[in-house]
Amino acid sequence: MNKAINIQKSIIIFGIPMLIIGLMVLIAKSSMFIKNPNELSTGITFDLLLTVPFVYFLLIRKTKIPKTTVVPFFILGLIICSLILPTENQYYLNLFKTWVFPIVELSILSFVIYNVRKGMKCYKLNKTESFDFFTTLKNTCYEILPKSFVIPVVTEIAVFYYGFLFWRKRKLKENEFSYHKDSGTISLLIAIIFIIAIETLVFHVLLTKWSSIAAWILTFLSIYSGIQILGFLKSILKRPISIENDRLYLRYGIMTETTIELEDIDTIEISSKDIDLNKETRKLSFLGELEGHNIIIHLKKENELIGLYGIKRKYRNLALYIDDKTEFKNRINNALQQRVL
Secondary structure (H helix, E strand, O other): OHHHHHHHHHHHHHHHHHHHHHHHHHHHHHHHHHHHHHHHHHHHHHHHHHHHHHHHHHHHHOOOOOOHHHHHHHHHHHHHHHHHOOOOHHHHHHHHHHHHHHHHHHHHHHHHHHHHHHHHHHHHOOOOOOHHHHHHHHHHHOOOOOOHHHHHHHHHHHHHHHHHHHHOOOOOOOOOEOOOOOOOOOHHHHHHHHHHHHHHHHHHHHOOOOOOHHHHHHHHHHHHHHHHHHHHHHHHHOEEEEOOOOOEEEEEEEOOEEEEEHHHHHEEEOOOOOOOOOOEEEEEOOOOOOOOOEEEEEEEEEEEEEEEHEEEEEEEEEEEEEOHHHHHHHHHHHHHHHHHO
């Protein structure tokens, strides 16, 4: 019953603004618009940029939906307006683009920075938890972006942040564990970056003889790939595995992560034996079988592993590499025993 009511509410909340948008598109394509382009283009512009966001705001103001989700409707209206109105009838639209849209962009950026800084302060006040930029950024973006856009946007920002901004050495706390010192992944990623750099230089010289445009496109794509790998590499150093508040936070940089409730752990074993990867047994590392493991966690029930760009996979057994595997196992076992007591 409640589910049916929620579906009904969602249809109303999102359906009415979309209905107005659809009506504006029909008007813009009608013969009536051809006869009165100036008057109707003004009405369509203000309806798409002001009426639709305002109506949506009125519909969500007493719900738990974040008020900041009005912004995507404003941006959607801006895009649709640009597509359906002739260039000569975009006077007010251009005014919005010149004066209003930059303010919206700055407001969104300020909101994200403010919330990330607030998250940092909260973590500093609570010594039992460790600040994680990637998690805080995700939580902030979920408040202002549609869910389907959050992970791709956050991933791109995180790649730049870890690759170029976060250079300070991160000291591990007692409840944190590294997983990169002896695994060989860092060396592999550094080697890939060097290979990309060398091949980019060689192919750029060769392609320039055929097409300078193609050469620069390939060079740009190669540089972008190198930046992404650098971001992935550094995120491994900055996002340790941690045990906090009866939860185990397993992270492999920004490539994969999962959260396990300690009470859901059946057994944890120190083992480097070969395992068959399938729907129930997976590896935390995005490299899969290319990287070894020394810990296998068996769960009482199915859990979810989140990969790059939000790709989700189920598992019940998870293999991973921990630099200090003995201390890791002991700390989890101690935490489990304290829960029993």
